[in-house]
Amino acid sequence: NAGVTQTPKFQVLKTGQSMTLQCAQDMNHNSMYWYRQDPGMGLRLIYYSASEGTTDKGEVPNGYNVSRLNKREFSLRLESAAPSQTSVYFCASSYPGQGSYTFGSGTRLTVV
């Protein structure tokens, strides 16, 4: 089925460990996004990629890096995980400037 696939679905890290969250879409969308969702805070944009080869910071980029590997794939890396990065992470994709985003099923990350 067409959509956005995120891996892993769950992860527990120790403080200071690194990891990469993977995201791939097969909807031929140009734009891709990484959000985090925390209780009472709503979804906040971490990084986005308007098109292949470009990436830009969102509202909460500190502690993260991203790579737009090709049109399909957009990864999010935590170089040195901190407990404040415990959250649910969602990847999404869309056509540029459109409000209809397709989200992946999320990654639940706990940093201890």
Next chain:
Amino acid sequence: RKEVEQDPGPFNVPEGATVAFNCTYSNSASQSFFWYRQDCRKEPKLLMSVYSSGNEDGRFTAQLNRASQYISLLIRDSKLSDSATYLCVVLSGNTGKLIFGQGTTLQVKP
């Protein structure tokens, strides 16, 4: 002040009730408006777009008041399956990105 503000609720209503959610946005340059639905521990999904003229999709009606910077969602004849969190979403005129409200939780009781 948050760019998109919603009452988090929860709204607890009986089946068959009519319930309305409101949302305000602060940036007058905002271009487009949407309601997304998010089920517990699931990803958000687009419910409907919101047009200046108002729009209806079955039991759901969305309205926009640009002068007051206010968006609403009305659900008639509530079903148990309507229980979810409803996210008010604005397409920022400054960044071209979606800005999400924190969501309003609806619980429909039998």
